[in-house]
Amino acid sequence: MNESQRQAYGETLVKLGTDKRIVVLDADLSSSTHTSLFQRAYPDRFFNMGIQEQNMIGVAAGLALSGKIPFASSFAVFIVGRAYDVIRQSVAYTNANVKIVATHGGITVGEDGATHQMLEDLGIMSGLPNFSVIAPADAPETRRVIEEIAYKNGPFYVRLSREKVPTLLKDAEFKIGKGIVIREGEDLAIFSTGIVLGRALEAAENLSNVGISASVIHMHTLKPIDRDLIIKYSRKTGRIITVEEHTIFNGLGSRVAEILSEYSPARLIRIGINDTFGESGPGWELLDKYGISAKNIFEKAILMVRS
Amino acid sequence: MNTEIQEILLKANEIRKLSLRMIYNAQSGHPGGSLSAADILATLYFKVLRVDPKNPGWDERDRFVLSKGHASAAYYAALALRGFFPIEELFTFRRINSRLQGHPTIHVPGVDMTTGSLGQGFSNSVGMAISGKIDKKDFKVYVLLGDGECNEGIVWEAALSAAHNNLDNLIAILDRNMFQLDGATEKILSLEPIEEKFRAFRWNVYTVNGHNVEELIDAIEKSKQSNGRPNIIIARTVKGKGVSFMENTHEFHGKAPNKEQFEKAMQELNEKEMSIKKGEIE
Numbered sequence: 086m087n088e089s090q091r092q093a094y095g096e097t098l099v100k101l102g103t104d105k106r107i108v109v110l111d112a113d114l115s116s117s118t119h120t121s122l123f124q125r126a127y128p129d130r131f132f133n134m135g136i137q138e139q140n141m142i143g144v145a146a147g148l149a150l151s152g153k154i155p156f157a158s159s160f161a162v163f164i165v166g167r168a169y170d171v172i173r174q175s176v177a178y179t180n181a182n183v184k185i186v187a188t189h190g191g192i193t194v195g196e197d198g199a200t201h202q203m204l205e206d207l208g209i210m211s212g213l214p215n216f217s218v219i220a221p222a223d224a225p226e227t228r229r230v231i232e233e234i235a236y237k238n239g240p241f242y243v244r245l246s247r248e249k250v251p252t253l254l255k256d257a258e259f260k261i262g263k264g265i266v267i268r269e270g271e272d273l274a275i276f277s278t279g280i281v282l283g284r285a286l287e288a289a290e291n292l293s294n295v296g297i298s299a300s301v302i303h304m305h306t307l308k309p310i311d312r313d314l315i316i317k318y319s320r321k322t323g324r325i326i327t328v329e330e331h332t333i334f335n336g337l338g339s340r341v342a343e344i345l346s347e348y349s350p351a352r353l354i355r356i357g358i359n360d361t362f363g364e365s366g367p368g369w370e371l372l373d374k375y376g377i378s379a380k381n382i383f384e385k386a387i388l389m390v391r392s
Numbered sequence: 393m394n395t396e397i398q399e400i401l402l403k404a405n406e407i408r409k410l411s412l413r414m415i416y417n418a419q420s421g422h423p424g425g426s427l428s429a430a431d432i433l434a435t436l437y438f439k440v441l442r443v444d445p446k447n448p449g450w451d452e453r454d455r456f457v458l459s460k461g462h463a464s465a466a467y468y469a470a471l472a473l474r475g476f477f478p479i480e481e482l483f484t485f486r487r488i489n490s491r492l493q494g495h496p497t498i499h500v501p502g503v504d505m506t507t508g509s510l511g512q513g514f515s516n517s518v519g520m521a522i523s524g525k526i527d528k529k530d531f532k533v534y535v536l537l538g539d540g541e542c543n544e545g546i547v548w549e550a551a552l553s554a555a556h557n558n559l560d561n562l563i564a565i566l567d568r569n570m571f572q573l574d575g576a577t578e579k580i581l582s583l584e585p586i587e588e589k590f591r592a593f594r595w596n597v598y599t600v601n602g603h604n605v606e607e608l609i610d611a612i613e614k615s616k617q618s619n620g621r622p623n624i625i626i627a628r629t630v631k632g633k634g635v636s637f638m639e640n641t642h643e644f645h646g647k648a649p650n651k652e653q654f655e656k657a658m659q660e661l662n663e664k665e666m667s668i669k670k671g672e673i674e
């Protein structure tokens with residue numbers, strides 16, 4: 086079953102809305118981010134700021150420092166790209182209780198092309214002190230993430246996708262900063278973040294058919310990263326593949342590389358966007374073209390295990 | 393002269409002296425914009441703002457955001473004089489392990505918002521005013537802007553959004569001293585006619601002499617009566633006000649005085665203090 090993370094986000098906001106401290110801001114994309122669901126339920130606590138991401142974040146900081154719990158949403162490329170300095174000074178530095186939930190993360194934005202495909206956000210946001218950074222895999226996990234962060238004080242960045250995604254984590258427990266082991270294997274460990282989990286699982290299944298057993302671990306939280314889990318699977322398998330819908334710089338692959346180098350060296354192959362912009366096309370096909378595919382993960386795993 | 397006004401002018405003069413001493417001591421900071429804002433800050437902290445130094449986080453307090461965060465020296469001086477923290481702490485300004493960072497942070501008692509990256513404080517004050525409206529609180533949100541700061545796009549984003557949300561509980565003051573870091577505002581990126589711009593953005597606009605306490609109080613009182621519109625007071629000021637060789641130049645925007653300059657400045661401000669006490673300056 087495929088479900089929309091954005092829809093799950095909007096519905097969860099409505100559920101949280103009984104708490105009068107919850108306020109929601111959007112920058113003229115509410116029907117795309119689905120914060121419009123909150124607007125319908127609680128019009129007095131919804132603010133469509135117009136197309137101004139910087140002011141939206143500045144206002145969200147002012148609201149947070151007055152005791153509100155603001156959720157601010159737009160597309161990842163705009164909310165991070167255009168508002169970065171405001172996020173840095175007004176939210177991160179003040180440790181303001183602002184929840185930034187970006188939709189349309191990554192290359193699966195698809196047809197709108199590279200201008201709308203944010204590939205650097207996880208790295209940019211992980212660089213900011215006080216921020217936690219989360220990329221849920223599917224719609225049910227999105228619900229759990231939003232409910233959880235609403236009542237964890239401090240700033241959060243959550244990245245959601247445009248595309249509907251396969252439901253894989255219907256009942257998995259979500260704990261900030263704790264990776265989820267979905268499949269156990271001995272020969273290598275595949276770490277993924279965000280909506281590409283399904284591709285990692287498909288690759289692991291195909292690998293098992295050729296006698297290679299792969300662990301699959303979902304790293305929903307990029308920051309704080311689950312260091313112990315990475316070390317554990319490095320020691321267990323000695324071979325790691327990371328998979329992310331993000332530039333290979335400063336995302337999951339980089340974080341894993343840092344931890345392996347410092348604590349527990351292992352073979353590592355990073356799969357992600359290789360220092361290039363995207364292009365227009367159907368989202369899932371773009372993932373294939375840019376190598377974030379079950380096929381590529383499978384081939385890299387074979388290479389790693391048999392060489 | 394009315395003794396209340398005289399008292400505020402003396403506080404403003406004290407803010408100037410303390411600011412210069414802090415900046416001289418640190419050999420870094422922003423004298424020009426601190427001196428131009430001193431009368432505005434003294435009027436706010438010694439007449440207007442509903443704040444309680446013993447309870448800086450009081451929910452019902454008026455909010456104040458120094459959006460032109462580089463005037464931190466004058467801001468800290470005003471807060472210390474108002475009793476938020478000891479005067480002696482002022483001389484840790486810009487030193488290692490001090491609470492008094494180069495630009496204001498919310499860790500300092502009495503500071504409502506961290507500022508320094510221009511324009512953001514204005515946007516933050518819009519958020520605070522919206523929060524006041526949601527909760528039907530009667531506090532006001534005051535925000536002090538610099539004129540160079542108005543080059544920033546976010547200032548105009550915030551201006552649109554304050555008017556759109558009918559934030560009559562928002563009172564902005566523009567320290568219109570006509571200079572920014574590199575030179576005269578009208579040479580770098582002209583702002584005039586600034587009143588017309590804000591009027592066109594559907595703000596109530598008042599223009600005053602920003603060194604005249606009575607005019608400032610009068611415009612603030614009018615702003616407090618606003619119904620449905622945000623307010624901005626264009627305070628026409630002199631950059632470096634109070635120190636002859638710092639006036640009307642960008643040279644001391646971000647430069648500390650040397651020993652000779654500092655001593656001359658203090659001498660001038662001491663003389664001014666005598667004149668205020670004698671009732672010669674209004």
